[in-house]
Amino acid sequence: MIKKRLNPNMDHYEVEAESELLPFLLRVLDNKSRNSVKSILTRGQVFVNNNNTTKHNFLLKEGDIVAIQKNKAAKAASFINMGILYEDEEIIVIEKGTGLLSIASEKEKSLTAYNQLMDYVKKINPKNRVFIVHRLDQDTSGVMLFAKTEKAKYQLQNNWKSIVKERTYIALVEGVLSQPKGIIKSWLKENKAFKMYSSSKQDDGKLAITHYEVIKNNNEFSLLSVELETGRKNQIRAHMEDIGHPIVGDKRYGSQVNPIGRLGLHANVLAFRHPVTKEFLRFESKVPKVFYKKIQT
Structure with a gap:
């Protein structure tokens, strides 16, 4: 040959x-x-x-x-509201659409990113599996990582902070921020309604640190680049409400308007060391155009 x-x-x-x-x-x-x-x-x-x-x-x-x-992105697989950006023997990186659950809930058991990937890998080999290592909220779109082996799963879960080098979101929020960049720090707790809220008391909850920078704004909305130092449940959503600039469309966390018909939060970049090969990998998902339309002056 x-x-x-x-x-x-x-x-x-x-x-x-x-x-x-x-x-x-x-x-x-x-x-x-x-x-x-x-x-x-x-x-x-x-x-x-x-x-x-x-x-x-x-x-x-x-x-x-x-x-x-040469690229390892899946071409033939058919998915609903998601696609594969990268795959090898140990991991799968996907681009999840808004409205798609990461894993099953009481209301939706089957149409999830996890179930679609499980069906996909089992078509190749019935013994194949995928493992959840982190999640995106149902209405948050963007880059998400799954493991394909238990070894990769444990490496990612046990060393997430050292393995992940960049985790950046784009957020469309209400209003104009007084500071072009800043750091939000609090201790997050969950109430009986399963909503996260901040405590200013040290160690009263899980420490959450969010870095933000304004990309562009008009008189109504601001587009932010948000980087997580910690990865707590609903962290960005809770912190944006804390500073008085809730994410557009996020009624649960204080938003009063939804001009884009979705949550204004997108997982833009995920960069990490491969849990097995140690290769540096970086994946970027394009920011939805509707985010930019709302901050045009």
Whole structure:
């Protein structure tokens, strides 16, 4: 088999003898496990003579050119209100849409990011699993990370603060902030209605620290870049209410208006050290256009 260099984003191989596609891929990708190769095929990263195929038994003929996309983002998987940004043997990074639950709730058991990913990995191998390592609120969109092995799960859960190097959100909030940047610090507690609230008393709750900076504003709204130093439940939402600038559309935390038809919070950047390989990875999800429209002057 001759490896050809055509499209720099793909590896190309010329078929020298008739073969089914999966056995061919296992030979040319001999540094990868069988499950990894099957995953590449199932995700739609394989092309034969420029035609995409996911069939394991697709018959290759002598002279055919097999192209394999280098990126690990899933192409063929069909998801509702989410997509895969990156996947390897240990982790999956997704882009979650607003309105989609991270995991099941009393009201919704099946249509969640977790269940969709579980169905997806089990199609590749029934023994495969995914594990929750952090969550996004249902109405928050953006980048979210899952583990695929228990080893990766424990590494991420037990070393989250040292592994995660950047966790930035974009928030559309009500009003104009008096300071262009600042730090909000409090101890967060949960009341009987499961709403988080701040205590100024030291150690009266879980310490929460939020850094913010104004990107742009008009007379009604401000667009903020928000970075978490800690990752508490509803931390940004509670802290924005604390300073009198609740997130647009967040009625639970003090918002009076919802001109964008959704919560004005988006997980923009997640950067971290891979829990197994230690490689530095950074993922960014585009800020919804409707956020920018509301701060146009």
